[in-house]
Amino acid sequence: MTPERWKEVEEILQAALDRPAQERASFLAEACMGDDGLKREAISLIHAYDEAGDFIEQPAIAQEALHDSIWTEITPTYSLRNCRQ
Numbered sequence: 036m037t038p039e040r041w042k043e044v045e046e047i048l049q050a051a052l053d054r055p056a057q058e059r060a061s062f063l064a065e066a067c068m069g070d071d072g073l074k075r076e077a078i079s080l081i082h083a084y085d086e087a088g089d090f091i092e093q094p095a096i097a098q099e100a101l102h103d104s105i106w107t108e109i110t111p112t113y114s115l116r117n118c119r120q
Contacts, residue, residue, distance in 0.1 A: 047077045052084060 036044070047066050051059045059081065067074040 044073060044076050044080070047073060048080050048084075051077060051081055056085075 047063070050066065051062055054062055063074050063077055067077065
């Protein structure tokens with residue numbers, strides 16, 4: 036994909052994502068003006084975006100801290116002394 040084509044896809048994608056989901060299909064039909072390749076690419080990226088959800092919205096380090104705090108709350112604390120036989 037050329038940089039120019041990617042820019043076009045990116046602009047269409049962003050404009051589509053700025054609209055409510057129920058308006059995206061009609062927007063893409065109009066914005067892509069019969070360019071089926073552009074429309075397919077945009078639809079593919081919209082589906083990927085929707086499937087990702089908020090996956091990247093929170094940094095991984097924050098997820099790890101949350102996991103650690105929950106784990107600490109639900110498991111008893113043992114010292115190495117308790118593990119010796």
